[in-house]
Amino acid sequence: RYSGPRAAEILAKRNEFLSPSFFHFYKKPVNIVEGKMQYLFDEDGRRYLDAFGGIATVNCGHCHPDVVSATIDQMNRIQHSTVLYLNHAIAGFAEALAKKMPGNLKVVFFTNSGTEANELALMIARLYTGCQDIISVRNAYHGNAAGTMGATAQYNWKFNVVQSGVHHALNPDSYRGVHGSDGEKYAKDVQDLIDFGTSGHVAGFISETIQGVGGIVEHAPGYLPAVYSSIKKAGGLCIADEVQAGFARTGSHFWAFEAHGIVPDIVTMAKGIGNGIPLGAVVTTPEIADVLTRRCYFNTFGGNPVCTAAGHAVLKVIEKEKLQENAHAVGSYLKERLLAIKDKYELVGDVRGRGLMLGVELVTDRRLKTPAKSEILRVMEQMKDIGVLIGKGGFHGNVLRITPPLCFTKEDADFFADAMEYSLSNM
Numbered sequence: 001r002y003s004g005p006r007a008a009e010i011l012a013k014r015n016e017f018l019s020p021s022f023f024h025f026y027k028k029p030v031n032i033v034e035g036k037m038q039y040l041f042d043e044d045g046r047r048y049l050d051a052f053g054g055i056a057t058v059n060c061g062h063c064h065p066d067v068v069s070a071t072i073d074q075m076n077r078i079q080h081s082t083v084l085y086l087n088h089a090i091a092g093f094a095e096a097l098a099k100k101m102p103g104n105l106k107v108v109f110f111t112n113s114g115t116e117a118n119e120l121a122l123m124i125a126r127l128y129t130g131c132q133d134i135i136s137v138r139n140a141y142h143g144n145a146a147g148t149m150g151a152t153a154q155y156n157w158k159f160n161v162v163q164s165g166v167h168h169a170l171n172p173d174s175y176r177g178v179h180g181s182d183g184e185k186y187a188k189d190v191q192d193l194i195d196f197g198t199s200g201h202v203a204g205f206i207s208e209t210i211q212g213v214g215g216i217v218e219h220a221p222g223y224l225p226a227v228y229s230s231i232k233k234a235g236g237l238c239i240a241d242e243v244q245a246g247f248a249r250t251g252s253h254f255w256a257f258e259a260h261g262i263v264p265d266i267v268t269m270a271k272g273i274g275n276g277i278p279l280g281a282v283v284t285t286p287e288i289a290d291v292l293t294r295r296c297y298f299n300t301f302g303g304n305p306v307c308t309a310a311g312h313a314v315l316k317v318i319e320k321e322k323l324q325e326n327a328h329a330v331g332s333y334l335k336e337r338l339l340a341i342k343d344k345y346e347l348v349g350d351v352r353g354r355g356l357m358l359g360v361e362l363v364t365d366r367r368l369k370t371p372a373k374s375e376i377l378r379v380m381e382q383m384k385d386i387g388v389l390i391g392k393g394g395f396h397g398n399v400l401r402i403t404p405p406l407c408f409t410k411e412d413a414d415f416f417a418d419a420m421e422y423s424l425s426n427m
């Protein structure tokens with residue numbers, strides 16, 4: 001039984017003492033007091049199926065016992081800064097993470113967040129190449145510090161930043177993009193940016209493999225191999241931002257970029273790496289990592305013993321509980337159900353994504369693809385009332401984002417799809 005402060009009191013405190021830029025999706029925001037695997041519980045003990053734990057990103061499930069006990073165990077031994085002394089938790093996790101990477105990607109830099117990981121990746125690319133120009137994809141989200149705000153390309157975040165040295169390429173979006181699903185045509189835009197917007201040399205290219213905040217947009221087939229080839233020819237490094245899509249979420253592969261047959265020069269990660277514990281990482285090759293002997297990168301807590309103990313436990317749980325295979329099986333099943341819903345309801349314009357990273361784009365006119373901005377809020381509110389929490393994203397804010405913990409079952413998928421169908425039928 002929860003006996004702490006109630007939602008109204010917390011909301012009043014939040015309004016008075018916390019950032020005015022905080023937002024929530026519901027008319028009456030939910031006070032979540034406990035979580036267990038794919039379920040969340042509110043102040044009245046009401047249970048919700050969490051289809052948006054991915055934002056945190058609890059790939060193993062809320063309060064997974066193995067991750068909790070590894071974290072507490074390390075907390076009871078020692079918590080300290082990352083850099084000064086030797087510690088097994090840090091080195092052991094770096095080794096385990098390197099083993100999950102393809103090619104010669106084996107040197108790990110730990111950070112506290114996805115933003116810090118991408119900032120560091122951009123700095124490494126600029127140091128390694130001696131160039132400043134970065135190419136990123138429109139509709140991307142890479143973080144909210146100076147460099148990553150520049151690489152993030154959605155005006156509605158209202159970031160206050162000088163966009164120096166960043167070029168934004170056409171988004172290879174099969175649903176809304178100008179070239180449909182022809183990845184190579186979009187890739188030509190990157191070559192044009194290099195040819196007409198730079199000296200011919202660039203520091204690098206950064207992209208999510210599936211845009212998360214941007215509304216679960218997968219890059220059109222053929223895009224990434226063609227872009228990687230252009231960037232390599234221009235002397236740049238290719239950075240894959242796996243902050244949302246990594247750690248088995250996309251099901252078919254452990255890293256989302258692997259589905260495109262490419263090997264990046266630098267991979268950045270956060271969210272799912274620690275199952276909710278603040279942790280991020282940059283992984284690159286020894287040759288590229290060597291540039292940081294010329295510049296110091298110091299981060300007091302990035303990859304501290306407690307967070308890396310959690311990270312190591314996460315890798316073991318993903319393997320032990322076959323969460324990648326589950327994301328593939330349950331995600332494919334759920335996608336089939338969502339596609340069947342699309343056939344029945346005009347409001348659903350597109351269903352996309354992979355594994356347990358799925359998106360449902362709502363439109364009021366399928367031909368004009370008019371974003372269903374108010375309808376989506378009503379669908380979300382009804383789903384919440386039924387007991388399902390879901391996310392929202394996309395440039396127009398009209399895409400339902402489905403990124404549950406990877407322990408989501410087929411029964412959860414059915415309950416989820418039934419709840420969505422019921423809500424759509426009431427519109």
Ligand code: PMP
Pocket residue numbers: 112113114115116118141142143144208212213241242243244270271
């Ligand atoms: N990259 C991607 C793809 C993200 O989705 C996010 C967070 N939404 C970030 C980077 C930034 O991560 P953080 O909020 O941990 O700084």
